[in-house]
Amino acid sequence: MRSSRLHWMRGRTEEGPGEARTVEWIGWDETGRAVARVVRLQGPLFEGWRLYRAVALDPDGRVVELRPTPPEGADWLACIGGRVVGRAALPLQAVRTAEAALG
Amino acid sequence: MPGTPLEKIRNIGITAHIDAGKTTTTERILYYTGMSYKIGEVHEGTTTTDYMDQERERGITITSAAVTCEWQGYRINIIDTPGHIDFNIEVNRSLRVLDGAIFIIEGVAGVQPQSETNWRLADRYNVPRIIFINKLDRTGADFFRATATLKEKLDIVALPLQLPIGIEDKFQGVVDLVEMKGVIWEGGELGAKYHDAPIPAELAEQAREYRQLLLDTALSVDDAAMEEYFEKGNVALATLKRCIKAGTISGAFRPVLCGTAFKNKGVQPLLDAVVDYLPSPIDVPGIKVAALEGEDEGAQAERRVIKADPKAPFAGLAFKIINDKYGTLTFVRVYAGTLRSGDTVLNTTKGHRERIGRMFQMHADKRAEIKEVSAGDIVAFVGLKDTATGDTLAVAGDPVVLERMAFPVPVIDISVEPRTKDAVEKMTLGLQKLAAEDPSLRLRTDPESGQTILSGMGELHLEIIIDRLKREYGVEADIGEPQVAYRETISRAHTETYTHKKQSGGAGQYAEVKVLFEPVERNGGIVFENKVVGGTVPKEYIPAVEKGIRAQADTGVLAGFPTVDFRYTLLDGKYHDVDSSALAFEIAAKACFREGMKKAAPIILEPIMDVEVTTPQDHVGDVVGDLSRRRGLIQSQESSGSTIIVRAHVPLKEMFGYISDLRSMTKGRASFTMQFHHYDPVPRAIADEIMAKSA
Numbered sequence: 044m045r046s047s048r049l050h051w052m053r054g055r056t057e058e059g060p061g062e063a064r065t066v067e068w069i070g071w072d073e074t075g076r077a078v079a080r081v082v083r084l085q086g087p088l089f090e091g092w093r094l095y096r097a098v099a100l101d102p103d104g105r106v107v108e109l110r111p112t113p114p115e116g117a118d119w120l121a122c123i124g125g126r127v128v129g130r131a132a133l134p135l136q137a138v139r140t141a142e143a144a145l146g
Numbered sequence: 147m148p149g150t151p152l153e154k155i156r157n158i159g160i161t162a163h164i165d166a167g168k169t170t171t172t173e174r175i176l177y178y179t180g181m182s183y184k185i186g187e188v189h190e191g192t193t194t195t196d197y198m199d200q201e202r203e204r205g206i207t208i209t210s211a212a213v214t215c216e217w218q219g220y221r222i223n224i225i226d227t228p229g230h231i232d233f234n235i236e237v238n239r240s241l242r243v244l245d246g247a248i249f250i251i252e253g254v255a256g257v258q259p260q261s262e263t264n265w266r267l268a269d270r271y272n273v274p275r276i277i278f279i280n281k282l283d284r285t286g287a288d289f290f291r292a293t294a295t296l297k298e299k300l301d302i303v304a305l306p307l308q309l310p311i312g313i314e315d316k317f318q319g320v321v322d323l324v325e326m327k328g329v330i331w332e333g334g335e336l337g338a339k340y341h342d343a344p345i346p347a348e349l350a351e352q353a354r355e356y357r358q359l360l361l362d363t364a365l366s367v368d369d370a371a372m373e374e375y376f377e378k379g380n381v382a383l384a385t386l387k388r389c390i391k392a393g394t395i396s397g398a399f400r401p402v403l404c405g406t407a408f409k410n411k412g413v414q415p416l417l418d419a420v421v422d423y424l425p426s427p428i429d430v431p432g433i434k435v436a437a438l439e440g441e442d443e444g445a446q447a448e449r450r451v452i453k454a455d456p457k458a459p460f461a462g463l464a465f466k467i468i469n470d471k472y473g474t475l476t477f478v479r480v481y482a483g484t485l486r487s488g489d490t491v492l493n494t495t496k497g498h499r500e501r502i503g504r505m506f507q508m509h510a511d512k513r514a515e516i517k518e519v520s521a522g523d524i525v526a527f528v529g530l531k532d533t534a535t536g537d538t539l540a541v542a543g544d545p546v547v548l549e550r551m552a553f554p555v556p557v558i559d560i561s562v563e564p565r566t567k568d569a570v571e572k573m574t575l576g577l578q579k580l581a582a583e584d585p586s587l588r589l590r591t592d593p594e595s596g597q598t599i600l601s602g603m604g605e606l607h608l609e610i611i612i613d614r615l616k617r618e619y620g621v622e623a624d625i626g627e628p629q630v631a632y633r634e635t636i637s638r639a640h641t642e643t644y645t646h647k648k649q650s651g652g653a654g655q656y657a658e659v660k661v662l663f664e665p666v667e668r669n670g671g672i673v674f675e676n677k678v679v680g681g682t683v684p685k686e687y688i689p690a691v692e693k694g695i696r697a698q699a700d701t702g703v704l705a706g707f708p709t710v711d712f713r714y715t716l717l718d719g720k721y722h723d724v725d726s727s728a729l730a731f732e733i734a735a736k737a738c739f740r741e742g743m744k745k746a747a748p749i750i751l752e753p754i755m756d757v758e759v760t761t762p763q764d765h766v767g768d769v770v771g772d773l774s775r776r777r778g779l780i781q782s783q784e785s786s787g788s789t790i791i792v793r794a795h796v797p798l799k800e801m802f803g804y805i806s807d808l809r810s811m812t813k814g815r816a817s818f819t820m821q822f823h824h825y826d827p828v829p830r831a832i833a834d835e836i837m838a839k840s841a
Binding site for chain 1: 363375376
């Protein structure tokens with residue numbers, strides 16, 4: 044029995060030393076529409092000559108979150124559409140946050 | 147279990163603050179794994195790993211002891227380490243060669259200073275670890291508060307794998323969050339009997355909450371496990387265990403278990419966790435070879451890694467030396483290859499050959515001879531002539547040098563004199579052997595008084611050494627008052643030129659050196675740079691300049707203490723075709739140091755200790771006032787149940803005899819621990835006092 048309302052599948056991965064890790068999980072509804080996503084904060088990134096440490100990207104890879112420092116215990120963003128609906132320390136928690144926001 | 151496959155070997159250490167229950171836990175492990183037929187007790191002086199007379203008399207661990215046991219078909223090599231800060235070298239060298247560790251945290255006090263120090267050491271060596279919150283039967287024990295201190299003081303993600311069932315005198319067992327069941331100890335049979343039980347109804351909600359936290363945290367390290375969870379709403383036990391092991395090894399989180407070793411509850415699941423979650427020698431990345439001379443230590447990514455492989459060329463690290471009635475035992479962690487007794491290896495640190503005599507598997511002070519050792523083993527060799535702690539043994543065909551070990555700096559000196567004149571030689575020999583065993587013990591002769599000076603980590607450390615000198619080497623010695631191991635340094639740059647000239651009659655001596663002396667940051671050591679151009683000081687004399695200054699730095703210009711934390715740059719010089727020699731340049735360098743240092747604003751540094759006093763609330767005012775009078779700077783005051791923990795930085799000089807003052811101040815209800823924190827300049831008035839004493 045599935046624990047979640049949506050079908051969650053791997054999205055973007057982060058290449059690096061060792062195994063590539065998923066930095067984005069996409070939640071699909073029964074009609075096959077991507078309705079939610081959880082995204083790991085990334086960075087550091089230079090933007091306008093400033094260094095930002097907390098960076099999350101939207102489905103097209105555009106920056107949706109930019110901060111000088113990451114908020115404490117909020118490495119993952121729960122997004123519905125292009126909107127950030129919550130944050131969580133861990134991806135499974137962010138998944139629950141996103142599903143809760145769907146009502 | 148000779149011939150155990152590598153994946154079924156666990157090399158682990160048990161470490162904690164003093165009196166948190168390391169040796170007590172080790173004793174239970176040996177009993178439940180069938181290695182001992184009865185449980186020894188620290189307070190009775192009957193434990194296996196505390197085998198030295200001093201350990202049994204004092205009820206503390208002084209030296210780390212290696213034991214081997216078997217659990218569920220796995221071989222577990224355990225090193226039980228001391229908790230007292232004076233013997234921290236034992237923790238240091240053990241963590242250096244282990245693949246994993248159990249950190250025992252006291253259930254009442256939570257993380258204590260020595261736990262923090264050892265934790266940082268384990269960080270330095272990237273040792274995967276699991277945490278055991280012990281003593282949950284004690285009054286005031288609180289699993290959740292102790293777990294919270296892990297986050298507060300160690301800044302880690304602490305992941306409970308268990309919750310306690312009952313607490314203090316009602317502690318009966320644990321909720322196993324991995325298998326979602328209760329485990330209850332039945333009492334009697336010394337804790338060997340326990341059974342599974344349903345999770346108590348009053349804990350069901352809390353268990354569900356913590357199980358979810360466990361899944362959220364553990365699965366986040368493995369994408370395939372996340373997919374399994376999304377698909378099935380749960381994960382297989384094997385998947386969850388795989389994730390916990392991966393997170394433990396990477397350090398993404400630290401699993402937390404609990405129990406009370408003294409009351410024989412919780413130790414068997416701890417052993418299961420060692421097998422399930424701590425790495426085998428092939429699960430860890432391997433050991434890096436040492437940086438080459440002049441190479442940046444930070445450029446680690448580029449360095450070669452030696453992986454555990456019995457078929458690879460042999461490589462091992464000597465991490466401990468013991469001298470006993472049978473000779474010198476050298477403890478070695480074998481990282482790669484296979485070796486048989488009678489083989490010859492190369493000590494690649496020193497560049498000479500060593501023949502392996504006999505080889506032993508150690509069980510505390512007992513030994514079992516073995517004929518072959520291979521990757522992953524921790525063994526002792528007999529017959530090595532000149533191998534010290536930190537040396538690498540390898541084969542001539544692949545003479546690697548493994549990463550070196552860092553040793554702590556001694557902070558206390560005492561003078562030692564034998565009671566009878568004819569014991570001088572015996573005492574020197576004994577102390578040399580003890581210093582060879584213990585890299586945190588230094589031995590030197592005071593050039594002015596001719597006295598033998600022992601430098602160590604604290605009063606207890608030196609007391610034990612003097613006791614061992616008497617018991618093991620039959621030397622009765624008188625000791626002086628403990629002295630603070632001051633250091634000297636400089637506070638501004640100065641360039642000095644010195645000419646050494648002796649050209650009247652016979653073979654002459656001529657050397658001139660121009661040296662820039664500069665301060666470097668604290669713990670920067672002594673750094674030499676050669677900026678001579680055009681051969682004004684011939685190449686062959688440069689080592690003599692370096693040697694001369696380093697030798698002279700042992701005797702500082704203010705009060706004769708070793709001079710540290712400065713850079714000296716040889717800028718220029720002059721030589722004479724006939725009269726110059728290495729000796730002349732060494733003499734010139736020494737004199738240049740003496741003159742130059744005086745003009746570089748020399749200062750005296752003193753060791754500052756991190757002191758933690760645990761006191762009942764009604765005495766906190768007295769304790770804080772007294773620490774301030776001792777030139778202490780209060781860092782924090784925290785309440786822990788009915789007691790207050792006061793933390794302060796206090797000069798070591800002011801801490802001699804503190805225990806008796808604290809006892810009388812608090813009617814014996816307070817206790818304290820201290821460890822070295824940093825060196826700071828001494829105030830002017832005290833510097834004058836020190837200089838007057840040394841004059």
